[in-house]
Amino acid sequence: MSQPNDPFSGLSAFLAAAQTGGFTAAAARLGVSPAAVSQAVKALEARLGTPLFIRTTRRVGLTEAGAALFARAAPAAAEMAAAIEAAGAMGKEPSGLLRLTVPHMAVPLIIEPTLGILRRTHPKVAVEIAVEDATVDLTARGFDAGIRIGEYIEPGMVAVRLTRDIFWSVVASPDYLAEHDRPRQPEDLTSHEAIRYRFPSSGTIYRWEFERDGKTLSVDPRGSVIVNDGALLISSARAGLGLAYVADIAVETELATGTLIRVLEPFLPKTPGLFLYFPQRAQTQPKLRAFIDLARQVLRP
Missing domain, CATH: 3.40.190.10 (Periplasmic binding protein-like II)
Known part of the structure; x- marks a missing residue:
């Protein structure tokens, strides 16, 4: 049990609420009641003399002071937890x-x-x-x-x-290729429909990367479908909506069964x-x- 002068009192509740975005989710992670989490956070805020969360009916968000505390305390807490677990784990069964x-x-x-x-x-x-x-x-x-x-x-x-290294692939369904001329050069993509991928974190759309004569070439193909999910990217290609730029290990089954077909193979790079x-x-x-x-x-x- 935390003592009144314990500098870590309420910190675990604060970190859990900050990581999960709510007191209920934090309580589930810590195995206590939401009221216990809320009380611990309120006591920490009172001790610090500043609010750490902005509370709404749907979720809680960090104040400027809360964000500053979280930025420094989260790595330190993770380091302490790892040290404690490592110290107590010598010869013990994984748990x-x-x-x-x-x-x-x-x-x-x-x-x-x-x-x-x-x-x-x-x-x-x-x-x-x-x-x-x-x-x-x-x-x-x-x-x-x-x-x-x-x-x-x-x-x-x-x-x-x-896994092994990844060979990137431009793929399309047999139906799509039956209706469109097969691209032979990266420049041919201007006359094709591409299924484009938007990175969830940055929000930018991925530019397709190729290699020719030892040089890197990037292309931003046109397309009417944009997704931010790899599985949807592949299923859209299977449905004949256009060409997709994917990792070969993600479409091994489709390539083996012929539901997707590679194009532009001589120009595609390999990555880890x-x-x-x-x-x-x-x-x-x-x-x-x-x-x-x-x-x-x-x-x-």
Whole structure:
């Protein structure tokens, strides 16, 4: 129980509410009542002499003081939690909640083959998986680790390879190609309909990248369909709505069955594949090590 002069009193409630965007969600994460979270935050605000949250009927948001506190306290709290867990984990069975953020692409490739095995072999490890394609601040969102394409991992993170390199592909359905001339050069895209992808985090639309004679060429094709979800991008291509620029590992089944066909192959680049990434302080956590070891074993082929 926290003492009146404890500088950390109410901090866990504050961090949970800031990360989840509400007292109810924070209470569920901490295993207490929403009233207990609200009371702890109010006591912290009273002690600091400034409000930390802007409260509305739908959610709570951080004030300027709350945002400043969260920016400094969240990384420190994560470091302390990792240190405590590492100290108490020597020789112990992996346990606790493993929180992962993964893109849609990783669900069939990595999560589905490993999740059931992880739960059977390490029943004390609970798993929470957030599927989102946007770039995520692991510490701010309270995740233990994430999975992303290698080139999009922020600097300073430990990265563990999970898949082979990615060969990018421009694909279309047989029906689309039956109605349109097959593009032979990147410049031919001006006469085609493209399904365009908008990055969820930055809001920018992805420019298609090609290589020719050792030089990089980027094209911003026209298109009447814009999505911010990789799965919808692929299904739209299958439906014949246009050409799509995708990672080959995300459409292996479609390419093998012929429901999608590659074009412009000589001009497409290769990039690093999918990696599990996490802060260096987290690599000693038994629950994370258990997932890494299992993923390497299951995904080795």
